[in-house]
Amino acid sequence: MPQTDRLSDVLVFTRTTAYRHDSIPAGQAALRELGEEHGFTVETSEDPSVFTDASLAGRGAVVFLSTSGDVLTPDGRAALRRWTSDGGGFMGIHAAACTEYDWPYYGELLGARFAGHPEFQSGTVLVEDRSHPAMRHLPPRWDWNDEWYDFRSNPRRPGVQVLATIDEAGYEGGAMGADHPLVWCKESGAGRSFYTSLGHADDAYTDPAFRGHLLGGLRWTAG
Numbered sequence: 001m002p003q004t005d006r007l008s009d010v011l012v013f014t015r016t017t018a019y020r021h022d023s024i025p026a027g028q029a030a031l032r033e034l035g036e037e038h039g040f041t042v043e044t045s046e047d048p049s050v051f052t053d054a055s056l057a058g059r060g061a062v063v064f065l066s067t068s069g070d071v072l073t074p075d076g077r078a079a080l081r082r083w084t085s086d087g088g089g090f091m092g093i094h095a096a097a098c099t100e101y102d103w104p105y106y107g108e109l110l111g112a113r114f115a116g117h118p119e120f121q122s123g124t125v126l127v128e129d130r131s132h133p134a135m136r137h138l139p140p141r142w143d144w145n146d147e148w149y150d151f152r153s154n155p156r157r158p159g160v161q162v163l164a165t166i167d168e169a170g171y172e173g174g175a176m177g178a179d180h181p182l183v184w185c186k187e188s189g190a191g192r193s194f195y196t197s198l199g200h201a202d203d204a205y206t207d208p209a210f211r212g213h214l215l216g217g218l219r220w221t222a223g
Contacts, residue, residue, distance in 0.1 A: 007039075007040045007061065007218055007222040008040050008041070008058070008060035009040065009041050009043070009058060009059045009060055010031070010040055010041065010042045010059065010063060010218065010222075011043050011050065011055075011056070011059055011061075011062045011063065012027075012028060012042055012044045012045070012063045013044075013045055013046070013050070013062065013064050013065065013067060013071070014028065014065050014066065014067060015046040015047075015048060015067055015071040016066070016067060016069060017068065017069030017070055018069035019068050020068065021066040021068075021094065022202065023066065023094075023199065023200060023201055023204065023205065024066050026202040026204075026205040027065045027066065027093065027205050030206070030211055030214065031044075031065070031214065034214065034215050034218070038215065040060060048071060048072050048073050049073075049076070050076075051072060051077075051080050052075070052076075052079050053082065055079075056079060056080070056083040056088060057083075059083075060218075061089040061090070061218055061221045061222045062080070062088060062090050062091070063090075063093065063218070064096035064099060065093045065094075065096070065199075066096065067096050067098075068095050068098045068099055069098070069099065070099075070100060070101075070102065071099055072100065077100075081105055084109060084193070085188075085189035085190065085191070086189070086191070087189070087191045087223075088191045089191050089192045089193075089222045090109055090110075090188065090191065090192070090194070090221065091193075091217055091218060091221045092110050092193075092194070092195040092196075093195075093196055093198075093214070094149075094197060094199040095114070097112065097113055097149060097151065098114040101113060108188075109188055110195055111155040111160055111186055111195055112152065112153055112154070112155040112184075112195075113152045114150075114152070115149075115151050115152045115175070116149075116150050116175070117147040117148055117173075118148060118171070120146065120201070121148075122143065122170075122171065123143075123145075123146070123148055123167065123171040124143055124167045125141070125142040125143075125164050125165075125198075126140070126165045126167055127139070127140050127141075127142060127164050128162055128163055129162075132163050132216065132220065133215075133216030134183065134194065134196070134215075134217040134220060135183070135213070135216065136216070137209065137213075137216070138209060138213070142164075142209070144198065145201065146197075146198050146199070146200050146201070146204070147200040148171060148182070149197040150174070150175040151181075154181065155184050155195075156181055159186055159187065160185075161184060161185050161186065162181045162183070162184045163184055163185060164181070164183040165180050165181050166180045168180055182196070182197045182198065183195065183197065183198070183213075185217075185220060185221075192220065192221050194217045194220055194221045196213065196214075196217060198210065
């Protein structure tokens with residue numbers, strides 16, 4: 001049985017077969033440091049063979065950190081699906097939404113798929129739920145610099161809790177309109193799924209507010 005009662009052993013997966021973000025090493029370092037500070041272990045990997053029932057058993061969470069393209073084998077897909085259905089917690093960061101486009105289950109697990117983004121620029125994140133561990137330390141209007149992802153569909157639907165949106169009036173190039181989710185979470189089988197579209201640049205991962213966002217997301221994901 002996957003361990004979902006506490007944050008413990010976390011697998012951070014960073015394989016890319018399409019665009020590769022330069023910030024992946026910074027993200028790996030941030031998650032390792034959060035683990036050292038808060039008492040959980042972090043394993044990083046780009047090897048799809050790590051997705052087996054035996055390897056996933058007992059982990060507190062699996063994180064896809066700016067993965068892209070097709071990153072799993074058929075056997076790995078099946079193992080991840082069994083694990084999440086049985087209570088495992090999944091967290092996607094930034095380009096995780098640019099991953100496994102041809103696998104319908106992954107789209108359901110994540111909640112929405114990447115469509116495009118304008119140039120990296122400043123914007124204002126609108127926090128909808130400050131009771132969530134990933135959001136409670138943030139102001140209601142959070143000024144931030146990032147790639148503001150548009151999605152192929154709006155993730156807001158029954159069963160999905162939108163935690164933050166972006167005010168499209170505050171930047172150039174938004175394509176989703178008045179309701180533009182950036183961060184959300186959902187129950188997935190017996191487990192949980194959390195996604196944040198933030199995290200494009202290296203300096204995001206040294207920012208205390210963003211680190212708190214990631215830590216809160218992990219804690220919620222792991223149950």
